[in-house]
Amino acid sequence: MKPVRFEYVAPSSLAEALTVLDQAGWGGKVLAGGQSLVPMMNFRLARPEVVVDLNPLGELAGIEADADGWRVGAMTRHAAMETAAAFGALPVIAKAARLIGHWAIRNRGTVGGSLAHADPAAEWGAVLTALGATVDVARRGGTRTLAVADLIVGPLTTALEPNEIITAIRIPRAATAARWGIYEVVQRPGDFALVGAVARVAGDDAAWTWFGLGGRPETRTVPGFGRMGEADRTRALTEALAGLEPQTDGHVSGAWRRRVAVTAALRAYEDATGHHAQGGHGGHNG
Amino acid sequence: MAEPTIKTIHLRVNGTPRTVQVEPRALLSDVLRDEVGAHGVHVGCEHGVCGACTVLLDGDPVRSCLMFAVQAEGHEITTVDALGTAEQLDPIQEAFWDEHGFQCGFCTPGMVLTTKALLDRVPDPDDGTIRDALSGNLCRCTGYQDIVESVQRAAKLRAGAR
Numbered sequence: 001m002k003p004v005r006f007e008y009v010a011p012s013s014l015a016e017a018l019t020v021l022d023q024a025g026w027g028g029k030v031l032a033g034g035q036s037l038v039p040m041m042n043f044r045l046a047r048p049e050v051v052v053d054l055n056p057l058g059e060l061a062g063i064e065a066d067a068d069g070w071r072v073g074a075m076t077r078h079a080a081m082e083t084a085a086a087f088g089a090l091p092v093i094a095k096a097a098r099l100i101g102h103w104a105i106r107n108r109g110t111v112g113g114s115l116a117h118a119d120p121a122a123e124w125g126a127v128l129t130a131l132g133a134t135v136d137v138a139r140r141g142g143t144r145t146l147a148v149a150d151l152i153v154g155p156l157t158t159a160l161e162p163n164e165i166i167t168a169i170r171i172p173r174a175a176t177a178a179r180w181g182i183y184e185v186v187q188r189p190g191d192f193a194l195v196g197a198v199a200r201v202a203g204d205d206a207a208w209t210w211f212g213l214g215g216r217p218e219t220r221t222v223p224g225f226g227r228m229g230e231a232d233r234t235r236a237l238t239e240a241l242a243g244l245e246p247q248t249d250g251h252v253s254g255a256w257r258r259r260v261a262v263t264a265a266l267r268a269y270e271d272a273t274g275h276h277a278q279g280g281h282g283g284h285n286g
Numbered sequence: 287m288a289e290p291t292i293k294t295i296h297l298r299v300n301g302t303p304r305t306v307q308v309e310p311r312a313l314l315s316d317v318l319r320d321e322v323g324a325h326g327v328h329v330g331c332e333h334g335v336c337g338a339c340t341v342l343l344d345g346d347p348v349r350s351c352l353m354f355a356v357q358a359e360g361h362e363i364t365t366v367d368a369l370g371t372a373e374q375l376d377p378i379q380e381a382f383w384d385e386h387g388f389q390c391g392f393c394t395p396g397m398v399l400t401t402k403a404l405l406d407r408v409p410d411p412d413d414g415t416i417r418d419a420l421s422g423n424l425c426r427c428t429g430y431q432d433i434v435e436s437v438q439r440a441a442k443l444r445a446g447a448r
Contacts, residue, residue: 001332005290008310008356031357038352039333042313051310055357079346102422103400105334107346108353190421 032113074112092180126211181271199268214247300368317355326366337423340396366395377443387436389427
């Protein structure tokens, strides 16, 4: 399959990109890394009339750190997140980046693009929700800020208007006060997560942001988790998941997701508290 | 129906400047094959899963089926066609030959280019590093073991061993 004909715009400034997008309305689409959009266009599942390519805008990529936290340009590639020295104090970032797809995907895919696409199995949506990150959003004539938790509203659905572009992601320095872990379950390394969890550990309290459940990332807290024995931990996590509705799809059932989400949470907790050397993925042999 | 918009773009492929005329929707993979004649770029899945279309963009492996040719302007593209000749194989190609790292050859350009990108960064990768780096390149013939051994042999050949 080949894409449907479209008008391509390589803007020379963010302002130009925003103007074109504003004029294109629902027929316009931003092209970031293209690792999700272009497959959809190749299969004609997406048929934008106007494609606005953000790749020429170098100012939209890059990582800055200061006392308040990190500012990640929306066009920053997953590969850059994997190796950035700036995230030394937050190793969950590199762990999450390493779990994304394969090397070639990470060389083009972007953090902003991942958030805007809002795949339920995506790592960044869950990690950045858990970290309390916000996004800077621009449109012609204005900007706004929203929490990542509020940005992603459902599967492949965000709170963005058609004329809006995510320009940056901000991660608060306060996130370093907690310990973080991540674990996802896949059939093969690099596959989309069947289910995954990001663990936030502060003292005896813990919270998890689950992904791969089929909708938006979901966060639940279990106070006192660290003091619980193994049986109580499993019970507490099962109860935490009780109100959620993991989806059944072509890969696995919702019931499987619900059951394995508990395992993912336990392993993410172990990752956060140092029982494993790095965030993991596991399948038949993991 | 309106005439399609044709853009003139300037690519650098395997060190050579190429000027081509393409519709915006033309994929880099197709333009490299059809306009530039780089038939070492293979088109498999067209949705970024198989890796047969792998090229190096400024030295980094990317899926050429997930880029529009118009996006490649200003970048350095390397295809497997740049590596070696029939008379003098590149050490990576020689290693794949020695270790039987290919059968039908469809995945091989992607394997070879990803190997080149890996060895350019990690000259002596271990088994796990090789498998991780090549995880995005699928092979239906070999079962991968001979590919891993080809990469290990390529590392040795590049380091000057015989």
